[in-house]
Amino acid sequence: MSEFNGQYGGFNGQYDPNGNYQNGYYENYGYMRRLEKKKNEKKKIRKLGLLTGGAILTNLLLQNVFIIALNVLGCYERYLDNPVFQIGADIIFSVSCMLVPFLLFGNAMKKEAGIEDFIRLNPSHDFILSLLAIPAGLCFCMAANIVTSYVVIFLEGFGITLSSPEIANPEGAFGFFLSVMRVSVVAALVEELAFRGCLMQPLRKFGDGFAVAMAACAFGLMHGNLIQAPFALISGLGLGYITVKCGSVWPAVAVHAINNFISTVASYALDSQMDEKAVNLLYTLFVYGVVAVGGFCAFLFYMRAKRYNTNIAQDSVLQTKEKVSAYILNPTMLIAIAIMLYYTSQYIAAS
Numbered sequence: 001m002s003e004f005n006g007q008y009g010g011f012n013g014q015y016d017p018n019g020n021y022q023n024g025y026y027e028n029y030g031y032m033r034r035l036e037k038k039k040n041e042k043k044k045i046r047k048l049g050l051l052t053g054g055a056i057l058t059n060l061l062l063q064n065v066f067i068i069a070l071n072v073l074g075c076y077e078r079y080l081d082n083p084v085f086q087i088g089a090d091i092i093f094s095v096s097c098m099l100v101p102f103l104l105f106g107n108a109m110k111k112e113a114g115i116e117d118f119i120r121l122n123p124s125h126d127f128i129l130s131l132l133a134i135p136a137g138l139c140f141c142m143a144a145n146i147v148t149s150y151v152v153i154f155l156e157g158f159g160i161t162l163s164s165p166e167i168a169n170p171e172g173a174f175g176f177f178l179s180v181m182r183v184s185v186v187a188a189l190v191e192e193l194a195f196r197g198c199l200m201q202p203l204r205k206f207g208d209g210f211a212v213a214m215a216a217c218a219f220g221l222m223h224g225n226l227i228q229a230p231f232a233l234i235s236g237l238g239l240g241y242i243t244v245k246c247g248s249v250w251p252a253v254a255v256h257a258i259n260n261f262i263s264t265v266a267s268y269a270l271d272s273q274m275d276e277k278a279v280n281l282l283y284t285l286f287v288y289g290v291v292a293v294g295g296f297c298a299f300l301f302y303m304r305a306k307r308y309n310t311n312i313a314q315d316s317v318l319q320t321k322e323k324v325s326a327y328i329l330n331p332t333m334l335i336a337i338a339i340m341l342y343y344t345s346q347y348i349a350a351s
Helices: 024-072 076-081 085-113 125-157 173-206 208-222 228-246 250-271 278-306 318-328 329-346
Strands: 158-162 348-351
Touching: 024 076, 024 085, 024 173, 024 318, 076 085, 076 228, 085 173, 085 208, 125 158, 125 228, 125 278, 125 348, 173 208, 173 228, 173 250, 173 329, 173 348, 208 318, 208 329, 228 250, 278 318, 318 329
Parallel strands: none
Antiparallel strands: 158 348
16 A cells, blocks of 8 residues: 655654644645635725725825815815815815725625625614723713823924824804804714725624724824824724624714714813813813723723623634734735824924
């Protein structure tokens, strides 16, 4: 009887030092299959990274087209000087320059990942869980505010001053209404659909933790300054987590909208005749109060969410660092990161 004892082992196999029979051919075949699976998984994640970078670069390109169009139409100075006009233009910009590209690239990401729903517009599978998600999510947002404030103070100690884009608030009740529409309604909806929907859901095929973290990092990066970026990163982790556990993007939209509404109210209070120290004190007390109450609700949310298995990941064979490198180390993502880091550097001043 002939034996096959070539490079990949023998059909007859051999015994290891412990006396266990090892079939070399089939063991090596399994090893080769694993290598092939890793290669294919990296390829898919790299394509998702390319598409994510494409969405970000398209957004940046459309921003510049938008500014050029305002200049051509002779409206750019009005855009800078007229808060009401600026808000109207920003609403159009948010939908056309961010939501549309992310929907288009997100649809391509959905096909690449092989999932059916890449936004999760369905209601939450647990109404009580979605209610708990709101104070729990606000806890993440307020904690992110606290961390951001300490980051600013820490860097100021080294003579580094951080800034962010300033947008004037239009006056009066109608102006307040427009500000709420832009920040609390449009921005919250567009950003959650883009990041916790189009971007995050396809990545969940390779692990929820990986998907939540990458979406949060992209969310932080897109803010383009070190005042908003840490806040967006930390809050993005919380928003991603509650989206995964609730099985719907709507709780995250609600949290985002409420947080932005609170910020808008605080901004108008500072613009009013109210004492700045009093406003800051009230806001600080509010933030720590929300963290305390929201922290308890976050614990209840976590305990209730444990009863559901929401993981949609395939049998991933890659380590986390391999997934991250495949997702980031590709041309469009590297170019997008470089551009956003350049924009971020414009809001850093050293004394």
